[in-house]
Amino acid sequence: MDKIKxxxxxxxxxxxxxxxxxxxxxxxxxxGILVFAGIYVILAVGLDLxxxxxxxxSVGHAAFFAVGAYTSAVLTVKYGFSPVLAMFAGMFxxxxxxxxxxxxxxxxxxxxxxxxxxxxxxxxxxLIVGFENITGGASGLRDIPPFSIFGxxxxxxxxxxxFVWAIVLIVIASSVLIIRSPFGRTLVAIHSDExxxxxxxxxxxxxxxxxxxxxxxxxxxxxxxxxxxxxxIAPDDFGVSTSVNILVMLFLGGIGTIYGPILGAIFLKLLPxxxxxxxxxxxxxxxxxxxxxxxxxxxxxxxIFTTLRNRVFEKAGK
Amino acid sequence: xxxxxxxxxxxxSGLTTGSIYALIAVSLVIVYKVSQLxxxxxxxxxxxGALIMVTLTSKGIPMPLAFVLSILIAMAIGALIQQALIRxxxxxxxxxxxxxxxxxxxxxxxxxxxxxxRESHILRPFTQGTPLQxxxxxxxxxxxxxxxxxxVVLLLIWLFFEKxxxxxxxxxxxxxxLGASLMGISVQKTAxxxxxxxxxxxxxxGIAVAPLMFMQYTSGVMPMVKGFIAMSIGGLSSIVxxxxxxxxxxVIESYTIGVISSKFSDxxxxxxxxxxxxxxxxxxxxxx
Amino acid sequence: MKKMLAISTLIFVMFLLxxxxxxxxxxxxxxxxxxxxxxxxxxxxxxxxLGVYKQKGSELKVELINKxxxxxxxxxxxxxxxDQSSPEQGAKVAQRLISKDKAIAIIGTASVPVSGAVASLGxxxxxxxxxxxxxxxxxxxxxxxxxxxxxxxxxxxxxxQYFKSKGITKVALxxxxxxxxxxxxxxxxxxxxTYGITIVGEEKFDIKAPDVTSxxxxxxxxxxxxxFSFCTGEPAALVARNMSQMNMNIPVLVSxxxxxxxxxxxxxxxxIPVIVPAGRAAAPEQVPDNDPCKKVVVEFSKAHMQKYGExxxxxxxxxxxxxxxxxxxxxxxxxxxxxxxRDAIEKTKGFVGMNGVYNFSSTDHHGTVLxxxxxxxxxxxxxxxxxx
Numbered sequence: 001m002d003k004i005k006x007x008x009x010x011x012x013x014x015x016x017x018x019x020x021x022x023x024x025x026x027x028x029x030x031x032g033i034l035v036f037a038g039i040y041v042i043l044a045v046g047l048d049l050x051x052x053x054x055x056x057x058s059v060g061h062a063a064f065f066a067v068g069a070y071t072s073a074v075l076t077v078k079y080g081f082s083p084v085l086a087m088f089a090g091m092f093x094x095x096x097x098x099x100x101x102x103x104x105x106x107x108x109x110x111x112x113x114x115x116x117x118x119x120x121x122x123x124x125x126x127l128i129v130g131f132e133n134i135t136g137g138a139s140g141l142r143d144i145p146p147f148s149i150f151g152x153x154x155x156x157x158x159x160x161x162x163f164v165w166a167i168v169l170i171v172i173a174s175s176v177l178i179i180r181s182p183f184g185r186t187l188v189a190i191h192s193d194e195x196x197x198x199x200x201x202x203x204x205x206x207x208x209x210x211x212x213x214x215x216x217x218x219x220x221x222x223x224x225x226x227x228x229x230x231x232x233i234a235p236d237d238f239g240v241s242t243s244v245n246i247l248v249m250l251f252l253g254g255i256g257t258i259y260g261p262i263l264g265a266i267f268l269k270l271l272p273x274x275x276x277x278x279x280x281x282x283x284x285x286x287x288x289x290x291x292x293x294x295x296x297x298x299x300x301x302x303x304i305f306t307t308l309r310n311r312v313f314e315k316a317g318k
Numbered sequence: 319x320x321x322x323x324x325x326x327x328x329x330x331s332g333l334t335t336g337s338i339y340a341l342i343a344v345s346l347v348i349v350y351k352v353s354q355l356x357x358x359x360x361x362x363x364x365x366x367g368a369l370i371m372v373t374l375t376s377k378g379i380p381m382p383l384a385f386v387l388s389i390l391i392a393m394a395i396g397a398l399i400q401q402a403l404i405r406x407x408x409x410x411x412x413x414x415x416x417x418x419x420x421x422x423x424x425x426x427x428x429x430x431x432x433x434x435x436r437e438s439h440i441l442r443p444f445t446q447g448t449p450l451q452x453x454x455x456x457x458x459x460x461x462x463x464x465x466x467x468x469x470v471v472l473l474l475i476w477l478f479f480e481k482x483x484x485x486x487x488x489x490x491x492x493x494x495x496l497g498a499s500l501m502g503i504s505v506q507k508t509a510x511x512x513x514x515x516x517x518x519x520x521x522x523x524g525i526a527v528a529p530l531m532f533m534q535y536t537s538g539v540m541p542m543v544k545g546f547i548a549m550s551i552g553g554l555s556s557i558v559x560x561x562x563x564x565x566x567x568x569v570i571e572s573y574t575i576g577v578i579s580s581k582f583s584d585x586x587x588x589x590x591x592x593x594x595x596x597x598x599x600x601x602x603x604x605x606x
Numbered sequence: 607m608k609k610m611l612a613i614s615t616l617i618f619v620m621f622l623l624x625x626x627x628x629x630x631x632x633x634x635x636x637x638x639x640x641x642x643x644x645x646x647x648x649x650x651x652x653x654x655x656l657g658v659y660k661q662k663g664s665e666l667k668v669e670l671i672n673k674x675x676x677x678x679x680x681x682x683x684x685x686x687x688x689d690q691s692s693p694e695q696g697a698k699v700a701q702r703l704i705s706k707d708k709a710i711a712i713i714g715t716a717s718v719p720v721s722g723a724v725a726s727l728g729x730x731x732x733x734x735x736x737x738x739x740x741x742x743x744x745x746x747x748x749x750x751x752x753x754x755x756x757x758x759x760x761x762x763x764x765x766x767q768y769f770k771s772k773g774i775t776k777v778a779l780x781x782x783x784x785x786x787x788x789x790x791x792x793x794x795x796x797x798x799x800t801y802g803i804t805i806v807g808e809e810k811f812d813i814k815a816p817d818v819t820s821x822x823x824x825x826x827x828x829x830x831x832x833x834f835s836f837c838t839g840e841p842a843a844l845v846a847r848n849m850s851q852m853n854m855n856i857p858v859l860v861s862x863x864x865x866x867x868x869x870x871x872x873x874x875x876x877x878i879p880v881i882v883p884a885g886r887a888a889a890p891e892q893v894p895d896n897d898p899c900k901k902v903v904v905e906f907s908k909a910h911m912q913k914y915g916e917x918x919x920x921x922x923x924x925x926x927x928x929x930x931x932x933x934x935x936x937x938x939x940x941x942x943x944x945x946x947x948r949d950a951i952e953k954t955k956g957f958v959g960m961n962g963v964y965n966f967s968s969t970d971h972h973g974t975v976l977x978x979x980x981x982x983x984x985x986x987x988x989x990x991x992x993x994x
Contacts, residue, residue, distance in 0.1 A: 027705055029704075029706045051413075112550055112600075114356075115550040115595060118543075126585040137785065138785035140693065140722045230723060234719030248421075251414050251416075276687055276699075280649075281428065282649070283425075287421050287424030294417060331817045331820045331823075436654040534655065534840070536652055
C-alpha cells in the first residue's frame with residue numbers, strides 16, 4: 001500500500017506525457033489551451049509557496065509575470081538575444097527586483113501587504129505603458145520569436161507542449177522538495193506563528209524574502225514562456241485582474257497543498273470551454289460556478305481528492 | 319490669475335474624485351469593521367445602486383423615492399447574499415471568504431450586464447444648474463451633494479455605533495466575537511446588519527456619484543480599487559481616517575496630473591501608497 | 607440542506623430577473639457544408655458595448671447572404687466568441703476558431719492589443735483575418751491581415767482638413783493613457799504641419815478617471831480652438847461633458863467609432879460641439895445620392911433597423927464589409943483555402959462596401975482612402991455631416 005502512496009504522482013505525469021499521442025493528437029487548440037494552463041500552473045505553484053506555506057498574501061503576482069514576459073520579449077525582439085538567454089536574463093532581473101523590494105514589503109502584514117503588492121503590480125503596468133519606446137506601450141509588442149533551444153525551434157504545438165510541461169514538472173518537483181526540506185518547514189513555522197519562530201532564532205525576514213524571490217523567479221519563467229508562446233504581448237494580460245485570477249486558482253484548488261493550486265489553475269483555464277457556449281450568461285455563470293465550488297468544497301478541488309484517497313486507503317487498509 | 323485658477327481647479331477636481339473614493343472607502347470599512355472581511359463585491363453594489371436608480375427614475379418615480387428604494391433594494395441584495403453565500407462558509411479562512419466575494423462580484427456583474435445591457439447610462443444631477451465659478455475654476459454642484467451625503471452618512475454611523483445598542487453590539491462583535499456571543503449578542507445577526515449597511519452605503523455612493531460618471535456594468539471596478547487604497551492609507555477600520563485618505567488621494571492625484579506628469583500619475587500615486595504603507599504599516603491615521 | 611435551499615433560491619431569483627433575455631441559436635441547413643467565418647468580439651469587459659454592435663451586424667450580414675443563396679452554393683456560418691478585451695483570450699479563441707471550428711477566415715476585434723494577438727495567429731496559420739480596429743497593418747509582416755476600419759491616420763487627417771477649411775489653427779491634445787492615446791498623439795503631430803495646424807499643448811488622462819477638469823484647466827490657458835481627445839465611448843463623453851461644465855465653448859474632436867447611438871445618447875444634450883470622424887453608415891440619409899456606397903449603406907441600415915430596432919453604425923459597417931469581402935473573395939477564389947482566399951482579397955479592386963470603395967494591393971491592406979471618411983457633428987440629437 002505504501003508503495004502505491006509513494007508513486008501515485010506517476011499517474012498524472014504519465015497522463016501529461018501520453019495525452020498528445022493519444023487523445024489530444026492533432027488538435028493544436030487543446031495543446032494550446034494546456035500550454036496556457038501549464039503557464040498558470042507555474043504561477044499558481046509559486047504563489048502557493050509564498051501564500052499557502054509562508055502565509056504572505058500577494059495581489060501582485062502578475063507583476064513578475066510581466067517582468068519575465070517583457071524581458072524576454074524586449075531582449076529577443078529588439079536586441080536579438082536567444083530566447084534561452086532572454087529567459088535567464090528575465091529570471092535574474094526578477095530575482096534582483098524581488099530581493100530589493102522583498103524586505104520592506106514583506107514586513108507588512110495581511111491586508112497592508114496585499115495593498116502593497118497590488119500597488120507594485122500597478123506600478124509595473126504603468127511603467128510598461130509609459131515607456132512605449134522600449135516596451136511597445138499599451139499597443140503591445142509583436143513578432144516575438146518562438147522558443148528555441150540549441151538551435152531547435154519549438155514552433156510545433158506539440159514540441160511546445162512538452163517543453164512547457166517539462167518545465168512545469170520541474171517547478172512542481174522542486175517546490176515539493178523545498179517544502180519537505182528544513183527550509184520549507186521553517187516557512188510553515190513562520191506561517192503558523194511568526195513571533196514564535198523569531199524567538200527560536202529564525203530570521204523571518206530573510207526566509208520570507210528568499211521565498212518571495214523564488215516565487216517571483218517562477219513567475220518570471222512563466223512570463224517568458226507566455227511571451228514566446230503568444231508571439232505578441234500587451235500590458236492588458238498582466239494587470240491586477242490576472243493577479244486576482246491566480247489568487248482565485250489557489251483557493252479554488254486548495255491553498256497550501258501545491259497540488260491544489262495546480263488543479264485550480266487547470267480548472268480555471270478550462271472553465272471558459274464550457275462558458276463560451278452561453279455568451280450572454282458567461283460572466284454570470286463563471287461567478288455562479290465559483291460560488292458553488294466554494295460553498296460545497298471549502299477545502300478546494302484538491303480536498304475532494306484527499307478525502308477520496310483517504311477513503312480508498314482506509315477501506316484497503318481494513 | 320491663470321496660475322491661481324489652475325491650482326484651484328486641480329483642488330476642485332481632486333475634491334470631486336476624492337469624495338467618490340471616500341464614500342466607497344467608507345462602505346468598505348463598514349463591512350471590514352464588523353466582519354473583518356475585505357469585500358471585493360463592493361464595486362458591484364456601487365453600480366447596482368446607480369443603475370437601479372437610473373431604471374426607477376426613468377419609470378417616472380420621483381427622485382427622493384427612487385433614492386430610498388434603490389438603497390433598500392441594494393441592502394436587501396446584500397443581506398440575501400450574506401445569508402445565502404457568506405454564512406455557509408463562515409468558518410473558512412479569510413482568503414476563501416475574499417475569493418467568495420470575488421466570485422459574487424463576477425456573478426453580480428454578469429447579472430448587471432443581463433439586466434442593463436452593455437451600454438452606459440446617465441443619471442441626472444440631483445440639482446440642475448450651472449457649475450460654480452470660484453477663482454476662475456469650476457465646481458460641479460453634484461460635488462456638494464456628495465460631500466453632504468458623506469457628512470450625513472458619517473454622522474449616522476457615529477450615532478449608530480455610539481448610541482444604539484445594536485451598534486454597540488456590532489462593535490463588540492468586531493473586537494471579540496467569542497466574548498460577544500457569550501454576552502448573548504448574535505454574531506450572525508450583526509454580520510447580517512453589517513452587510514446590509516455596507517451594501518446600502520456602497521449603493522448610496524454609486525447613486526451620489528452617478529451624475530458625474532457614466533454607469534455601465536463594469537464601472538464599479540476602478541472606484542473599488544481606489545476605495546481600497548483610501549481604506550489602507552486611512553487605516554482599515556477608521557471611518558474618519560478613510561474619508562480623509564479618500565479626499566487626500568483624490569487631491570494628490572489631481573495635483574500629480576496637473577503639476578508633475580499625467581503620463582506617470584498612476585505610477586506616482588501607487589508608489590506613494592507603497593511608501594506610506596512601508597513607513598506607516600498601520601495606516602496614516604492610526605493612533606499607534 | 608439549508609445551504610442547497612439558499613443557493614437554489616438565489617439562482618432562481620437570478621434567472622427570474624433575466625427572463626427577458628433569450629438565447630437564439632441558428633444553424634443554417636443547406637446542401638453543402640457551411641463555410642465557417644470566425645468572429646472575435648469583446649462581449650464582456652470595458653469594450654463590450656462596442657463588441658455587441660459588431661456581433662449584431664455580422665450576424666445580420668451572414669443571415670442576408672444565406673437568404674440570397676449563400677456563396678458558391680455553401681451557406682455561411684458565423685461562430686463568434688468573447689475575447690474579454692484581453693489579448694490572451696483573443697489568441698485563445700482565435701486558435702479555437704482555427705483549429706477546432708475550422709474557420710476559413712476570422713473577422714472582428716476592437717482594440718489594438720487584441721488585434722495584434724489575433725493577427726499573429728492569422729499569420730502563423732495562414733488564415734485571412736479581417737479586423738476592424740486601429741491596428742495598423744504592416745504588409746511586410748502581416749501577409750494575412752486586412753483591416754476594414756478606416757486607417758487611423760484618416761481619423762486625424764480628415765478632421766484636420768475640416769479645421770483648415772474653417773480657419774482653425776490651434777489644437778490642444780487631451781489623450782487617454784493607452785494604445786489609442788499614443789496613436790492619437792503621434793498622428794496629430796504628424797498631420798498638423800500639412801494642414802497648417804499648431805499643437806499648442808498635450809495632456810494625458812486615465813480612461814477610468816471620473817474627472818478630467820485638471821487637464822482641461824491646464825489646456826485652457828493655452829487658448830486652443832479645438833480640443834482633440836482620441837478616445838472612444840465613455841471617456842470621450844466625459845471629456846465633452848467636463849468641457850461643457852467648464853464652459854469651454856470650443857469643439858471637441860474625438861475618435862472615429864464614436865459614431866454610434868450609444869455615444870450620441872451620452873453627449874447629445876451638451877452645450878459644446880462634438881466632432882466625430884466617421885463612415886457613411888453613421889448618417890445614411892445624408893450621404894449624397896451620387897455616392898457609390900449610398901445604396902449599400904441605406905439597404906443594410908434598413909435591414910438592421912428591421913431586425914434590431916436601431917440603425918446600423920460605424921462598427922457594424924466594418925464587420926459587414928469584412929464578411930462581404932470574404933464572400934466576394936470566396937467566389938473569385940472558388941475555394942476556401944487560406945492562401946487562395948488571401949490572394950483573392952488582396953486582388954480586390956473597386957469593391958463597394960459600407961465604409962467606402964475598397965482597393966487592396968500587396969502594399970495596402972486597408973483598402974480605403976482619405977475621402978471615404980466623413981466628419982460629422984451633432985444637431986438636435988442627430989448626426990449631421992460636416993465634411994463629406
